[in-house]
Amino acid sequence: MMLEVQSNHPERFQFKVRADHRGSAPEVKMSQIQPAVEQQSGVPLTTLSEDEEMFRASVRQFAEGELRPRVEEMDEHGKFDPKLIQQCFDLGLMGIETPEEFGGAGASFFTAILAVEELSRVDASVGVFVDVQNTLVNNALIRWGDAEQKSKYLPQLASEYVGAYALSEAGSGSDAFAMQMRAVDQGDHYLINGQKLWITNGNEAEIFVLFANANPEAGYRGITAFIVEKRFDGFSVGKKENKLGIRASSTTELILEDCRVPKENVLGEVGKGYKVSIETLNEGRIGIGAQMIGIARGALDAALAYTGERQQFGKPINQFQGVQFQLAEMATQLEAARLMVYNAARMKDLGMNFVKEAAMAKLYSSRAAEKISSLAVELYGGYGFVKDYPVEKFWRDSKIGAIYEGTSNMQLQTIAKLLIGK
Numbered sequence: 539m540m541l542e543v544q545s546n547h548p549e550r551f552q553f554k555v556r557a558d559h560r561g562s563a564p565e566v567k568m569s570q571i572q573p574a575v576e577q578q579s580g581v582p583l584t585t586l587s588e589d590e591e592m593f594r595a596s597v598r599q600f601a602e603g604e605l606r607p608r609v610e611e612m613d614e615h616g617k618f619d620p621k622l623i624q625q626c627f628d629l630g631l632m633g634i635e636t637p638e639e640f641g642g643a644g645a646s647f648f649t650a651i652l653a654v655e656e657l658s659r660v661d662a663s664v665g666v667f668v669d670v671q672n673t674l675v676n677n678a679l680i681r682w683g684d685a686e687q688k689s690k691y692l693p694q695l696a697s698e699y700v701g702a703y704a705l706s707e708a709g710s711g712s713d714a715f716a717m718q719m720r721a722v723d724q725g726d727h728y729l730i731n732g733q734k735l736w737i738t739n740g741n742e743a744e745i746f747v748l749f750a751n752a753n754p755e756a757g758y759r760g761i762t763a764f765i766v767e768k769r770f771d772g773f774s775v776g777k778k779e780n781k782l783g784i785r786a787s788s789t790t791e792l793i794l795e796d797c798r799v800p801k802e803n804v805l806g807e808v809g810k811g812y813k814v815s816i817e818t819l820n821e822g823r824i825g826i827g828a829q830m831i832g833i834a835r836g837a838l839d840a841a842l843a844y845t846g847e848r849q850q851f852g853k854p855i856n857q858f859q860g861v862q863f864q865l866a867e868m869a870t871q872l873e874a875a876r877l878m879v880y881n882a883a884r885m886k887d888l889g890m891n892f893v894k895e896a897a898m899a900k901l902y903s904s905r906a907a908e909k910i911s912s913l914a915v916e917l918y919g920g921y922g923f924v925k926d927y928p929v930e931k932f933w934r935d936s937k938i939g940a941i942y943e944g945t946s947n948m949q950l951q952t953i954a955k956l957l958i959g960k
């Protein structure tokens with residue numbers, strides 16, 4: 539089957555959904571650049587346009603058909619199935635906002651958020667894999683890349699190369715600008731030395747948006763963003779972390795020893811890397827919010843199904859008011875989190891200032907995901923505590939939401955600063 543959505547609406551993107559006759563997962567291929575900002579006054583935030591609805595349904599079908607059968611094994615072995623990487627490229631999920639002229643779908647930021655949510659509903663590791671590519675790496679290049687960088691790297695990132703975003707180091711997490719990685723100007727290139735830690739997609743990535751200080755005397759005003767390729771001399775990937783959650787997502791060290799990076803690979807201006815990182819992470823945060831509401835949705839769906847089947851005292855446990863209230867609590871928190879994430883994403887697409895809303899969305903949705911998945915574990919009883927059932931994984935996966943792309947305290951700090959005006 540090949541389904542083509544060809545909207546006449548000038549502000550809608552077009553995309554194609556293809557599935558083979560064996561009933562395997564569909565192929566979602568978006569094409570045609572369009573901003574796709576369609577939210578109109580009077581329309582509920584969670585009401586999707588026809589195209590958004592179809593896109594979401596297609597990603598869900600892929601997640602159910604291709605991801606779900608692999609989730610347990612990938613989690614157990616802490617390894618991403620390479621077949622999925624190729625599928626994500628083939629389906630057009632790795633360049634959602636990338637303009638069509640560079641091989642992407644030219645869709646909205648909100649569309650990328652929908653993809654991350656749907657993937658995370660089944661596996662948050664695949665959710666963050668697609669999230670980092672779209673909301674951090676592609677986003678930084680689209681926003682800060684010059685014409686040559688865009689025409690060289692964006693097509694690669696949309697079609698074959700995984701990207702990663704390398705800011706954190708062993709000694710600099712929340713205090714990211716205290717980084718020790720140094721870039722020394724050598725005329726036509728920089729020599730970069732130092733180590734990065736905790737880099738998502740580190741094992742799979744070929745292209746890294748990486749931050750180093752090119753002028754330490756200037757403090758954070760020396761921080762510069764670079765596009766670094768894995769094949770560059772002096773670049774290597776170090777230890778991979780063995781994690782509590784999102785285990786299939788690789789998290790690695792990066793080691794740069796006299797890594798030679800051509801000057802044309804400076805992303806944005808020298809000394810303006812701090813701005814690149816702050817502004818990219820403001821947007822990326824909404825992606826983490828989407829990952830969290832995906833996890834929460836997965837946990838709630840599982841709990842709804844299980845409590846309808848599990849019998850105690852001669853009836854399904856969802857017939858007890860105590861259980862019903864827990865389900866109602868979970869659904870309410872998920873609804874609130876979704877509204878916050880969708881609102882921040884739509885604000886971003888509309889060019890509004892979304893920084894406070896993005897921080898609030900990440901803070902709240904990570905808390906909601908942790909609470910909802912924890913309640914799901916409890917509603918499964920003993921079965922919730924073992925790996926034969928999906929809910930313990932949702933709970934483990936939810937924990938990262940309070941840590942990466944700015945801890946919860948850092949979100950509170952941002953929100954407070956914007957409230958108080960300092």
Ligand SMILES: Cc1cc2nc3c(=O)[nH]c(=O)nc-3n(C[C@H](O)[C@H](O)[C@H](O)COP(=O)(O)OP(=O)(O)OC[C@H]3O[C@@H](n4cnc5c(N)ncnc54)[C@H](O)[C@@H]3O)c2cc1C
Binds near residue numbers: 708736738944946
């Ligand atoms: C699985 C995983 C994937 C990651 N992926 C990436 C990636 O792709 N790229 C990347 O660059 N980084 C990545 N990170 C790093 C992540 O962003 C950092 O771990 C995070 O920013 C926190 O930094 P830290 O670990 O150094 O903790 P710290 O900054 O040491 O914080 C420790 C605790 O102190 C609190 N704290 C610190 N300072 C303050 C303060 N001023 N006020 C109040 N509380 C404070 C924090 O809130 C936290 O609770 C990843 C991390 C993990 C675990």
